[in-house]
Amino acid sequence: MNKKIDVACAIIEKDGMVLAAQRSESMSLPLKWEFPGGKIEPREDARDCLERELMEELGVGIHIHAALSPSSWRYPDFAITLHPFVCTLKPGTIHLVEHKAIRWIRPEEMGRLDWAEADGPVLENYFRYLGQRVD
Numbered sequence: 001m002n003k004k005i006d007v008a009c010a011i012i013e014k015d016g017m018v019l020a021a022q023r024s025e026s027m028s029l030p031l032k033w034e035f036p037g038g039k040i041e042p043r044e045d046a047r048d049c050l051e052r053e054l055m056e057e058l059g060v061g062i063h064i065h066a067a068l069s070p071s072s073w074r075y076p077d078f079a080i081t082l083h084p085f086v087c088t089l090k091p092g093t094i095h096l097v098e099h100k101a102i103r104w105i106r107p108e109e110m111g112r113l114d115w116a117e118a119d120g121p122v123l124e125n126y127f128r129y130l131g132q133r134v135d
């Protein structure tokens, strides 16, 4: 049976923009855009995982404001459940450790990037959340 992974990912907001991160050539799903985050370790809480991954990948702390519904996707060689969280950054400077690039983009521009396939349902979920949110 193909492997199944659970991944926590951060939809980081700032001034009406959202942070998208591009995977590097050497990673799986090279050059695809994603929300930073990573695999949840056995017995690890998804929020703890996200804080750990963001510190490892971008060198920043986060505030987690909302959990969106998890969504699942089947790639040819593995199945994934993404656990998205809407976040903001704690003060600090982003350092790219693994990613090729990051971009701050407006939600309405997000569809233009070449996202990892599993992120399609996450984007839909996020747009639904934005539609319902009262700021």
Ligand SMILES: Nc1nc2c([nH]c(=O)n2[C@@H]2O[C@H](COP(=O)(O)OP(=O)(O)OP(=O)(O)O)[C@@H](O)[C@H]2O)c(=O)[nH]1
Pocket (backbone or CB within 6 Å): 007, 008, 009, 027, 028, 029, 033, 034, 035, 036, 037, 038, 039, 080, 082, 116, 117, 118, 119
């Ligand atoms: N962080 C993150 N990972 C995603 C997203 N969408 C998506 O399909 N993934 C996949 O989920 C996995 C995340 O695990 P990871 O970040 O710990 O993986 P990695 O590249 O170190 O994994 P690998 O070394 O096993 O390939 C990757 O295979 C990645 O391609 C997303 O929006 N954010």
